[in-house]
Amino acid sequence: MTLQIDQRRLRAGIVGGGRGAFIGAVHRMAAELDGESLVVAGALSSDPAKASASAADWRLARSYSSYAEMARAEASAAEGIDYVIIATPNHLHVPVARAFIEAGIHVVCDKPLALNVAEARELGSLVKARGKLFALTHTYSGYPAVLEMRALAIAGELGEIRKVHVEYLQDWLMSPLEATGQKQASWRVDPARSGLGGALGDIGTHAHHLAEFVTGDRIASICADVRTFVAGRKLDDDANVLLRFAGGGTGTLVCSQVCCGEENDLRIRVYGTKGSVQWRQQEPNTVLFKPAAGASVELRTGRSFKSAQAGAVTRVPAGHPEGYIEAFATLYRAFAADVRRAARGESPQRDYPGINDGVRGLEFVAAAIASSSQGSAWVSIP
Amino acid sequence: MTLQIDQRRLRAGIVGGGRGAFIGAVHRMAAELDGESLVVAGALSSDPAKASASAADWRLARSYSSYAEMARAEASAAEGIDYVIIATPNHLHVPVARAFIEAGIHVVCDKPLALNVAEARELGSLVKARGKLFALTHTYSGYPAVLEMRALAIAGELGEIRKVHVEYLQDWLMSPLEATGQKQASWRVDPARSGLGGALGDIGTHAHHLAEFVTGDRIASICADVRTFVAGRKLDDDANVLLRFAGGGTGTLVCSQVCCGEENDLRIRVYGTKGSVQWRQQEPNTVLFKPAAGASVELRTGRSFKSAQAGAVTRVPAGHPEGYIEAFATLYRAFAADVRRAARGESPQRDYPGINDGVRGLEFVAAAIASSSQGSAWVSIP
């Protein structure tokens, strides 16, 4: 018996993310959390033994040793997957995405989208041409707090935005971890697998997306000082960037993987003429709102967030903290709704980061590198 | 084809938790998060229409309109459930648990275990007699931070424990919410459905369990001042309690549902002769550790927790916050492992709160009420 799309959980497949990876398991938890999807198939590793063992760990119904085979087989199966999740190193994002889109399967892809702007734009064209759904996992935009800040900004509660300070600081690459063979580090510092940017691509793109997402504005030009602090490393591991927004605001963006003691310190502050908001990912359920008149206010998930957007993705009562997996699941929930809409012949709503955000992220990385190589000249982003 | 227990996800059923409830959905997410179980059957409401609609929301394979029917049917089905989740108001905990245990099905039950001590003990006897697995969802013991604090205490890193201050403060019953017909409030203030305790049963038992769990010690006697602040309410909505531990420590426990502005403010501080720890559930990834010599240290999930217990249930890298659903899932993961062990004929490990904790919680509630009614006399807990 074949259930209608609305009577059953969606079937998802995953490429990458086998044993030793970290993000694959997070994708699985996030995809399944809201009861919309089940991960049933995977090409979890390019190493067949590892792929097989990893699939057994997850009790997958179907395991493949190549993504190409998976795309072909699932596309023609009676109960094949409804969408694929790409959780590989960066250099595989585009080829894997291409294979599944060409096979007619929707895609959820990790970021950054591609190795460079050209590759990103090419994939962008393909996605549009084939009309498949495409989500890019800028996870942080799934936090209720981030949705609330965006709602405040767009509703004009902050007034005209003057300043944005966004930063994403880590320390895990402060030593040459790649020299030890650590898998996560090795590919991230390798231009062939990581692409144009090091820290810029890995976390700078998150900061860039967050700044634009929260403000609803566009970073029009940047002036960057990009560094590689760890000797011998080929890609950047740090960048200080001045920002100018299309709407007239200015600000700074800092991303670094060499800031001793920082775990995953993504923060944003947005200052407008009527109010400001501050948020820190490591304590994600509080937004500090500072109105122009009066005292600072602690807005809290499930308690004092007012937007429908934040409310819709709050899963537990106030005071029960929600975290990273839930934020991730928010993207999957919105994407799953679009997959169902598409199956019913309805128009997608695309209320999750998508292919354009992916292209834009690469344009940011390219602009930062160009600016820095020109002595921190101001460089426009299209 | 019937898969072996280790080749498939466990099948779970759920009683209660339909539309309008909040905790049912949390149980489902928690049970499924780690990929160990799928919720496939439910008796989600005593109202058949609501039960059916709720089951469709969750896309359950099988929906029942009574728990008794569900117990019978699932016990005899070829691919019946491996365990049941009880997410009903308190007065149903024991009858539902009895029905499933007698049908030979393992049980995960919400707290407090029962309406009173006698009922709790009776169920305890049944559980032991039938040899079925039983988990009680004292969720907070599933946080990595709580496991780390317990590990520190048990390893002697805190020295001899002198003081414990634990509190659980909420405000959601600070007005007579029950008078509005709000469902969650209505049954919680009704002795027939809530049992012996109001705030004491609903959240005092969590605080009591946490204090004993973290210290590895036993609260031997208490001296309580129990109150009902909202006029007309039949059960307590607040209690201040002095504690004496078997190991010689003292302390305080406060639980309240009338503390204006508090969401779900569960905190514990444990002071020993060698060090102290502090933790707050609303920011659950940090433990403040204060050694007798030297500066305070921020221990963090995934970063500076050292115990195997905390490490085993950390799902994402440091700096990506984990929350309440993940803590809940920790209990389900441990329980699922026991269900598999039982299926394989192995001995269970029971490393999750169980039937004894449930009995003990009711004993605490009874002792607090007895103490208060005797002018705050010291009352022993067995």
Add this chain to the structure above:
Amino acid sequence: MTLQIDQRRLRAGIVGGGRGAFIGAVHRMAAELDGESLVVAGALSSDPAKASASAADWRLARSYSSYAEMARAEASAAEGIDYVIIATPNHLHVPVARAFIEAGIHVVCDKPLALNVAEARELGSLVKARGKLFALTHTYSGYPAVLEMRALAIAGELGEIRKVHVEYLQDWLMSPLEATGQKQASWRVDPARSGLGGALGDIGTHAHHLAEFVTGDRIASICADVRTFVAGRKLDDDANVLLRFAGGGTGTLVCSQVCCGEENDLRIRVYGTKGSVQWRQQEPNTVLFKPAAGASVELRTGRSFKSAQAGAVTRVPAGHPEGYIEAFATLYRAFAADVRRAARGESPQRDYPGINDGVRGLEFVAAAIASSSQGSAWVSIP
């Protein structure tokens, strides 16, 4: 030329507080901070050499080797002191105060007022009989934040007060520091010099005063579990106390000098039917105000405090933190204004803790000890 009282700084003398003491210097800074007084004379130690050296450190105009001599000499000097500061161990508070009051000199005295209730009451009678001004340095009531909380409570902004949780935790006596001969520890654990209470007298009285001061209510009865954790110590070093207020509220008071890792952790939380406030002395410029409807608000010194009382004692613009010395100075400023009023023949305003607060503090200590010795019976405070 003798300046009129309003044209000159007041002249203060000090008893105690020489080299090796800590609180004497704080009294001097606090007395002088607002430009109202200058400390010009002292009997800084009972050891003449130390008294003399200490006076030279402070560049005092007049140094005495006995307080009795000082009282006599200053009372008859043309430009004698306007008031004396008593910064000795507890057992000298009453005899020194008596000497100066009998000599006609106003008194500022450290707390606790006396060794026991009888002595406190006797001094109380003397003070009233002689009509001299008397301030007791419950320093914490001088913080703008504390004045603001009190103003909120008294204005009814918190509604009817239901719960008060106050605590004062330190760790400096967690080991038998007195055995090392450390001066501050030695007298504080000696009943002959410290009086009835150990931690209860030293810091419990502060917590007790703060709870009554902030709420504007009276603690009517208490139920206490008083302990001495460090073996061989004669006085308490810890107490857990249940509170009942005259106005119907309940709560807890905890004071301890054996809580590992705590510096000087005085906190208070007051929950009413309309709002709650929280404050922590170690970060004294923020009050967290939680209204019954809406989000938590961070009230801040100089920024969002609204009361005239807080505003009057805010010395620097918002964001420039004020601390303990400033809080202390607030008491001295109010006292100095009364000294000037008295000199001009006006009625004093007595808007600082005074003799009655001192008596009341001893009554609290006595009640706590009585309660604990009666198995934590409820004991009334007059």
Add this chain to the structure above:
Amino acid sequence: MTLQIDQRRLRAGIVGGGRGAFIGAVHRMAAELDGESLVVAGALSSDPAKASASAADWRLARSYSSYAEMARAEASAAEGIDYVIIATPNHLHVPVARAFIEAGIHVVCDKPLALNVAEARELGSLVKARGKLFALTHTYSGYPAVLEMRALAIAGELGEIRKVHVEYLQDWLMSPLEATGQKQASWRVDPARSGLGGALGDIGTHAHHLAEFVTGDRIASICADVRTFVAGRKLDDDANVLLRFAGGGTGTLVCSQVCCGEENDLRIRVYGTKGSVQWRQQEPNTVLFKPAAGASVELRTGRSFKSAQAGAVTRVPAGHPEGYIEAFATLYRAFAADVRRAARGESPQRDYPGINDGVRGLEFVAAAIASSSQGSAWVSIP
């Protein structure tokens, strides 16, 4: 009788700071706090009536209506002032300083030193030529926490410094406050009275000084985006600046007086190869130290600061917060010690910000403005 310099408090005079000013009273409190000085004379306003009334408020022995008269009179008086405090708007710093230095009187001056670099350098030459002592009140360098961070950096505990992020955010000029006639705002936005920089001069110089002071390194070049957000304002009210240090580190400096909701939010983070430190002026008694291996540590004033420098200026026991006035007093204490040394014919130690820091601050402001006007080109600072 004339007391020797070590037997008496130093006599200080003050120019500026009368009624309506805020910083004058802070200078007085800070100068007197440690018992080293007394403010006895003043030219508190250019308005004679206000000068006189203000002097009466402070009960000064001598009041002048012009600083020039004051310099002459005090220089020749038998018990004239030992040093003068300059607490005027910026344009008077240099003329007043010149008058007193030429009269042979040491100077404590508020920042920024001068209207521009040329004026600053000229005063620098004069100070050196006359051999008088000169302190510039970069107050924040007087906090124990700042001294501790500097000690850690200089001792190599942070390793090689890679990143410095310093910021100073306020909101008090986010609207055209100057249009209301508010005195503090009016002169600060007027180039004739404020000088080259607006926010850059007023608070950017503090941030610049702090970054160099804490690291013990020199900011070698900067790349700035300087803005005036409030229409019609002639001076900058905001700047985002990229930093390069002589030692190889990079970073950002942000100063703004238009950041809605910020009081006086000066923060610094310094990341080295061995550890990092973070500090925030609004909660000034905690330094977060993050070593390369292990957990974050909360270093606290009076508790876990290890440097002699921090210890020497800690006035109260741990847990009693020290604030802005105390930090300010730290500079005065060091300066007073030098005044005594000079009087005894000893060499000064100059362990407080001085004339060179003042020149350097103006050079920073000039460089920021030059960079910004050149399209954010990198500009060196001498």
